Amino acid sequence: MSQIVLDGMSLITPEAVARELGPQVIADPNPAAETVRAQLALVLQLAEQRFLAGDNVMAATSRINEDLHGIRSRVSPQVWKSFIPFVQNHAVADFLLQDPFVRWSFEKPRGYSGDAQLLDFIYRHPSAEGAIAAASPVGQQVYKVSSAAQSSAAVRERRDLLTTYVDEVAATHGKDAEILTIAAGHLREANRSIALQSGDLARWVALDQDPLSVGSMVRDFAETAVTPIDGSVSGLLTDTYQLGQFDFVYAAGLYDYLPRKVAVRLTKKCMQMLKPKGMFLFANFAAGIPDDGFMETFMNWSLLLRTEAEMWDIVNASVDRNTVDAQVYYGDNRNIVYATIRKNG
Numbered sequence: 001m002s003q004i005v006l007d008g009m010s011l012i013t014p015e016a017v018a019r020e021l022g023p024q025v026i027a028d029p030n031p032a033a034e035t036v037r038a039q040l041a042l043v044l045q046l047a048e049q050r051f052l053a054g055d056n057v058m059a060a061t062s063r064i065n066e067d068l069h070g071i072r073s074r075v076s077p078q079v080w081k082s083f084i085p086f087v088q089n090h091a092v093a094d095f096l097l098q099d100p101f102v103r104w105s106f107e108k109p110r111g112y113s114g115d116a117q118l119l120d121f122i123y124r125h126p127s128a129e130g131a132i133a134a135a136s137p138v139g140q141q142v143y144k145v146s147s148a149a150q151s152s153a154a155v156r157e158r159r160d161l162l163t164t165y166v167d168e169v170a171a172t173h174g175k176d177a178e179i180l181t182i183a184a185g186h187l188r189e190a191n192r193s194i195a196l197q198s199g200d201l202a203r204w205v206a207l208d209q210d211p212l213s214v215g216s217m218v219r220d221f222a223e224t225a226v227t228p229i230d231g232s233v234s235g236l237l238t239d240t241y242q243l244g245q246f247d248f249v250y251a252a253g254l255y256d257y258l259p260r261k262v263a264v265r266l267t268k269k270c271m272q273m274l275k276p277k278g279m280f281l282f283a284n285f286a287a288g289i290p291d292d293g294f295m296e297t298f299m300n301w302s303l304l305l306r307t308e309a310e311m312w313d314i315v316n317a318s319v320d321r322n323t324v325d326a327q328v329y330y331g332d333n334r335n336i337v338y339a340t341i342r343k344n345g
């Protein structure tokens with residue numbers, strides 16, 4: 001495993017996200033919660049039977065995903081949190097973890113949640129093909145469902161949306177266009193950028209705290225406008241890198257790990273790094289996504305899911321609304337919510 005030095009700004013382990021969400025419940029005395037727990041035991045047992053029968057692994061995977069979402073929505077966040085170890089330790093996990101995407105998420109080989117290799121399973125990128133080909137037939141069937149899940153589709157849409165924004169910025173600013181990506185991962189949105197391919201960008205600075213991801217960008221984008229930087233949110237907040245100013249700054253797959261206070265500090269910093277009329281964008285998984293229960297249990301992947309109002313709250317706490325044009329909107333299937341803030345001048 002690579003040695004990552006986490007900067008303490010993002011909550012990138014499930015335990016850290018759980019701490020942000022509130023106090024731990026050891027045993028819940030609420031009888032209603034006990035009833036739901038019994039329902040949970042039943043759906044897990046039924047799921048196990050379906051997997052043991054082996055005739056329709058994809059349907060069994062979809063069903064447990066839906067059931068976990070339903071159960072999660074019926075109890076308080078604290079009670080749900082107390083159910084998570086019970087789900088993770090159930091025998092049905094042995095089937096679901098045969099999916100290399102689910103397993104990667106659960107085991108966290110890079111030491112934290114949501115690394116760029118995990119995203120490559122979502123992108124169905126060639127870097128994930130070997131692990132999928134080596135998976136058991138059950139694992140491959142589960143992956144068909146997990147990679148087609150609404151949350152996965154939304155992440156692919158997010159990648160394509162970012163490519164579109166980058167190309168639009170290049171079309172507006174020509175060869176002077178300057179872009180900053182925070183928490184860039186493998187920067188897969190750059191693969192389809194026409195502007196990058198045609199050399200129509202002055203620079204595209206791509207910052208990430210994981211040296212393996214930075215190494216991947218160095219390799220993939222040699223001789224292009226992309227400048228990968230091994231750097232962190234905390235480094236940005238303390239002006240460690242002297243990056244200058246940009247026409248477009250964005251962060252995708254990062255705010256889901258940032259507590260409100262850090263999210264506001266980072267948003268303020270990003271606004272300072274914009275040129276006049278420049279735009280900042282941040283994305284967040286939306287509260288209530290249908291895959292929340294499955295992600296938090298079998299994938300051990302807890303995120304700070306946000307509502308539209310919580311996105312606005314971050315925007316409003318970060319900027320003077322008289323000086324910007326701000327929007328909050330959902331992607332196509334409403335699994336990801338976006339905030340854009342454009343400087344007026």
Ligand SMILES: C[S@@+](CC[C@H](N)C(=O)[O-])C[C@H]1O[C@@H](n2cnc3c(N)ncnc32)[C@H](O)[C@@H]1O
Pocket residue numbers: 007008009010012114115116119182183184185186187188207208209210213231232233234251252253254257
């Ligand atoms: C879910 S991935 C998203 C990657 C890419 N933006 C995408 O959408 O495919 C999250 C990335 O955030 C990076 N990251 C997490 N916390 C960070 C921090 N505090 N500073 C810099 N990068 C961070 C991780 O290393 C990882 O590459």
